[in-house]
Amino acid sequence: MRITCPLCGSRDRREFYYYGAADYLARPAEGAGLEAWDAYLHLRDNPAGMTKDLWYHEAGCSAWIEVTRDTTSHAVLSSRLVAAVESADLPGRSAPARKKAAPRKKKGTS
């Protein structure tokens, strides 16, 4: 399995550390209800198809990456830096080579 780091290019999966679902990026606001926190911490989809998760390029550039992949074909479809573009990169490369994730297709049951 290979993952494309937006900064380093295509790399072996062993360079990355898996964190979990990309849902972790949607942290509830301060003062949010218990249900929101419960969903944030514990409730996850288990899709057959497109899914998004977080990987850390630990043996590389130390970037957090949101990877879109297909759980049925194991294809890695796209990846993007999690950090805001402002701080994400150095000048001369204002927009990281990010690919837009394909729109979520509803496969089978919805």
Add this chain to the structure above:
Amino acid sequence: MVSLIATDVFHGLLPVLQGPLQLAAATPARITSVMPFRGRAGAVQTALGRMGLGLPEPGQSREGKAAAILWSGRGQAFLLDADPEPLAGIAALTDQSDAWAVMRLTGPGWDQVLSRLVALDLRPSGFPEGAVARSGLNHMNALFRRLADGVEIWVFRSMAATAVEELAGAMARVAARG
């Protein structure tokens, strides 16, 4: 400032010679990590420009007259052999001079040595002079910089002896193939 007696990072393990291959110590005298503060990358770029350098793009490096700068990770670069004072206040600066063990691997077949230890295509065709990559040397986090006649390999100082052993073994096996 108090000047202490520096200890050789490699404790006499280098150089290693195997046929035409050579592994030699090459740790820069001064290494400073530069991480521009939010929104100050432009100012850092200007300050580095006055030093004859600039912020390198991912996977790149720049050479000045006496100094050099390498991309070393997301939003980070290593300034070599230069006083980072002009960057004070616009970037997070950390002295890492004693944190790294740097080696130079040269001689025909250096790329074959690396291909035994690195899961990355570092052959000259895909890794031109001046190019930089963060990756793993076997299980060690490492940084690679392509030189005119070989490659520079950076590992954490605590990994120096392990890195020499791994590289010396790979060099011996490549040299044995003639």
